[in-house]
Amino acid sequence: MASSRRKFIKEATAIAGTLGIGSWWSKAWSRPPVSAPFEGSGRAAMASTWNHGMLANDEGFSALDAGGNALDMIEAGARLVEADAEGLSVGIGGLPDRDGNVTLDACIMDHTQNAGSVCFVQNVAHPITLARKVMEETPHVMLAGAGAEQYARELGMKPTNLLTVKARKAWEKWQTTSNYEPVINIENHDTIGLLALDHEGRLAGGCTTSGVAYKMHGRVGDSPIIGAGLYVDGAVGGATATGLGEAVMRTVGSFLVVELMGQGASPPEAW
Secondary structure, eight states, rough: HHHEEEEEEHEEEEEEEEEEEEBBSSSSEEEEOOOOOOSSOOOOOOSSSSSSHHHHHHHHHHHTTTTTTTTHHHHHHHHHHOTTTTTTOOOTTTOOTSSSSSEEEEEEEEEEEOEEEEEEOOOOOOOHHHHHHHHHHSOSSEEEEHHHHHHHHHTTTTOOOOOHHHHHHHHHHHHOOOOOOOOOTTTTTOEEEEEETTTSEEEEEEEOOOTTTTOOOOEEEOOOOOOOEEEEEETTTTEEEOOHHHHHHTTHHHHHHHHHTTTTHHHHHHH
């Protein structure tokens, strides 16, 4: 059963980022060790999915250089991608659902397994920041839809029109066929997942997405679901997945990868 489940995960996900505590980092950019009073290597690392994750990694390390921690690295990297109006998969400029509405999902998790998540959010430019606020300033883990948007307004986040001209034209072209076929490849990604390890040995992760293009209104994928799109255990490591969200949710994929690492598997073995 475990073997077939892992096979299903591999077939359902286009790429996964894993970050293990120890001497092994998978798909990660790292910095040299520094002097630090803790039992660890002192090496900072960051891993992100897809090509746009390269710029996110740079932004994350800039946050670290400014005195930030692993959570700051995650938030900074994700915000950079969310603000890119030319992208069609995350934040501003994300492709809409079949009714023409851009809806966003995001989550964030730290090394102590504190987590925050928002889903089915409209008119919020930075759902990753909203998810962090849910984690740090509310007793909840997830807020959805209108409730999440209300909380964003209470925090002073100004409503933002997420549908760009580029995304609207793509949606109008799609309407001529209305053919819904989720595609998982480098040109048709729908998520960025990020993992970061700071100099103090603190691990954090995050996901942010506009979801599958032209989905049914109200659809939420794996990205904001703790254990599916993201899971972090500060004593073991972290994992984030991107691909067909429905499949990742059915397998609780990220949790399973971290659980296997906790049993002694290396990140590539666990995936």
